[in-house]
Amino acid sequence: MQRANTKTYFLKTFGCQMNVYDSERMAEALARDGYSQTEDVGNADLVILNTCHIREKAAEKVYSDLGRIRDIKDTRKRDGKETVIAVAGCVAQAEGSEITRRQPAVDLVIGPQSYHRLPELIVRAETKSEHIVETEFPGDEKFTAMKAPRRASSPSAFLTVQEGCDKFCTFCVVPYTRGAEFSRPVAKLEAEARELAAAGAKELVLLGQNVNAYHGEGPSGRAMGLAELIRRLADIDGIERIRYMTSHPRDMSDDLIAAHAEVPQLMPFLHLPVQSGSDRMLTAMNRKHRAAEYIDLIARVRAARPDIALSSDFIVGFPGETEEDAEETIALVKAVGFAQAFSFKYSPRPGTPAAALEVQVPEDVKTGRLHRLQALLDEQQGAFNAKTLGSTMPVLFERPGRNPGEFIGRSPYLQLVHAVGDGNFTGRTANVAVTETRRVSLSGVIPAA
Ligand code: SAM
Ligand code: SF4
Numbered sequence: 532m533q534r535a536n537t538k539t540y541f542l543k544t545f546g547c548q549m550n551v552y553d554s555e556r557m558a559e560a561l562a563r564d565g566y567s568q569t570e571d572v573g574n575a576d577l578v579i580l581n582t583c584h585i586r587e588k589a590a591e592k593v594y595s596d597l598g599r600i601r602d603i604k605d606t607r608k609r610d611g612k613e614t615v616i617a618v619a620g621c622v623a624q625a626e627g628s629e630i631t632r633r634q635p636a637v638d639l640v641i642g643p644q645s646y647h648r649l650p651e652l653i654v655r656a657e658t659k660s661e662h663i664v665e666t667e668f669p670g671d672e673k674f675t676a677m678k679a680p681r682r683a684s685s686p687s688a689f690l691t692v693q694e695g696c697d698k699f700c701t702f703c704v705v706p707y708t709r710g711a712e713f714s715r716p717v718a719k720l721e722a723e724a725r726e727l728a729a730a731g732a733k734e735l736v737l738l739g740q741n742v743n744a745y746h747g748e749g750p751s752g753r754a755m756g757l758a759e760l761i762r763r764l765a766d767i768d769g770i771e772r773i774r775y776m777t778s779h780p781r782d783m784s785d786d787l788i789a790a791h792a793e794v795p796q797l798m799p800f801l802h803l804p805v806q807s808g809s810d811r812m813l814t815a816m817n818r819k820h821r822a823a824e825y826i827d828l829i830a831r832v833r834a835a836r837p838d839i840a841l842s843s844d845f846i847v848g849f850p851g852e853t854e855e856d857a858e859e860t861i862a863l864v865k866a867v868g869f870a871q872a873f874s875f876k877y878s879p880r881p882g883t884p885a886a887a888l889e890v891q892v893p894e895d896v897k898t899g900r901l902h903r904l905q906a907l908l909d910e911q912q913g914a915f916n917a918k919t920l921g922s923t924m925p926v927l928f929e930r931p932g933r934n935p936g937e938f939i940g941r942s943p944y945l946q947l948v949h950a951v952g953d954g955n956f957t958g959r960t961a962n963v964a965v966t967e968t969r970r971v972s973l974s975g976v977i978p979a980a
Contacts, residue, residue: 686733
C-alpha cells in the first residue's frame with residue numbers, strides 16, 4: 532500500500548551499471564512509498580548517494596559531496612526543514628560507520644544487499660537520533676523483495692542476473708563490497724524480463740560483476756549457464772537485443788561463444804577485461820589467465836562471430852610493473868584490436884592484497900603509461916568506427932537529439948549513433964546509412980520507409 536507522503540528525494544549514482552540498476556530499484560521503492568524525485572538537492576527531504584569504491588577518486592568524491600550536502604542540511608534546518616542523508620552502495624559497504632565518523636551529518640549507511648529495507652530504514656532515521664548502519668549480506672532477499680519496474684525508462688533495460696565475485700583479483704574491492712558470487716534463478720529473471728518487455732524494453736543488458744560465471748537455478752532445479760539463460764530470454768516477445776557485462780576470460784565457455792554465432796538477438800559486442808598483457812602482472816593480479824590464452828580466446832570468439840566488436844579494461848602501473856610489462860600490454864592491444872576500452876591508473880584500495888605491496892609505481896610513470904595506452908586505444912576505436920562509413924546498420928534509438936529530426940541510439944556494436952529521419956524513432960529500431968564517423972560516435976540518415 533502506498534503511504535501518504537509528500538516528500539521529495541534526490542538520488543545521485545556513481546560508478547557502474549549495477550549501481551544504475553540498484554538506483555532504479557530504489558527509486559521504484561521510494562515511489563511506492565509516495566516520494567517524488569527532485570533534481571534540486573536543496574529541495575530534497577531525502578538525499579541518497581549511491582556510491583562507488585572501485586578507485587580512490589570515486590570514494591573521495593563522495594566525501595566532498597557530503598560536505599556540500601551537510602551545508603544544505605544546515606540551511607534547511609534553519610528554515611525548519613529536516614533532511615535525511617543516506618549513503619548507499621559500495622563505499623557504504625566498505626566503510627560502514629567510518630562514514631558517519633567522517634561526516635556526522637549522515638543519518639543512514641546502507642550496503643547494496645539491504646536496499647529492500649530502504650523505506651523502513653528511512654522511517655527509523657527520521658524518528659531516531661542515532662546513526663543507522665546496515666551492511667549485512669542477506670543474499671537473495673534483496674532481489675525477491677525489490678519489485679521489477681513498472682515502466683522501462685529507456686528501450687534498453689538493465690537486468691542484474693548475478694552479483695558478487697569469488698575471483699579475488701589482488702587489486703579489486705568487489706569481492707569485499709558485493710560479497711560472494713550469487714546467481715538469480717532463471718524463472719525470476721524470465722519474469723522480470725517479460726515485465727521489462729511489456730513496459731517497452733527492446734534490449735536487455737544482463738549485468739553481473741562476473742556475469743559469464745552465471746549459474747542460476749533452472750526450472751528443473753539444474754543450474755543453467757549464461758548461454759542457456761540468453762537463449763531463453765531471446766524467446767521473449769519484444770526482446771530484439773541482448774547484451775551482457777562484465778565478463779571474466781576464465782568463464783568464457785564454448786557454449787557462450789557458440790551463442791554469439793547462433794542467437795540473432797545476442798549483439799556482436801563483447802566486453803572482456805584483460806587488465807594487462809604481461810603474464811608477470813597477470814599472475815601478480817591473480818587473474819588466473821595468461822596473455823596468450825586471452826589472445827587465443829579472442830580468436831575463438833572471432834571464429835564464431837567474425838564482426839564482433841571487442842572491448843576491455845586495463846590497469847596501468849600495478850605494483851612492480853616495469854616498462855617491459857607496459858610494452859607487453861601495448862603488444863596485446865595491437866594483436867587484438869579493440870573497438871573501445873577503458874583504462875585506469877592502478878589505485879591502491881584499502882584491504883586488498885596489492886595495496887600492501889611495497890613496489891608501488893610512481894604517479895608520473897603511471898600517467899605516462901596511461902597516455903600511451905589510451906592513445907593507441909583511441910586510434911583503434913577511430914579505425915573501428917571508420918570501417919562502418921557507407922554501411923547501413925540497425926540502430927535502436929533511445930532519445931531525440933538536440934537538432935530537429937535527430938535521434939540518438941546505439942548500433943549493434945554499441946557505437947553511439949546520431950541520425951536524422953522523418954518521424955518519431957525514439958524506442959524503435961531503424962536502419963541508418965552511416966555518412967560520417969568520429970572516434971566516439973557515428974552520424975547518419977534514416978532512409979524514408
Ligand atoms: N569484473 C570485472 C573484471 O573481471 O574485470 C570488472 C569489475 S571492476 C568494477 C571494473 C574495472 O575497474 C576492472 O576491470 C579494472 O580494470 C578496474 N579496477 C578495479 N580495481 C581497480 C583498482 N584498484 N585500480 C584501478 N582500476 C581498478
Ligand atoms: Fe574484481 Fe572482476 Fe577480479 Fe572479481 S573478477 S575481483 S570483480 S576485477
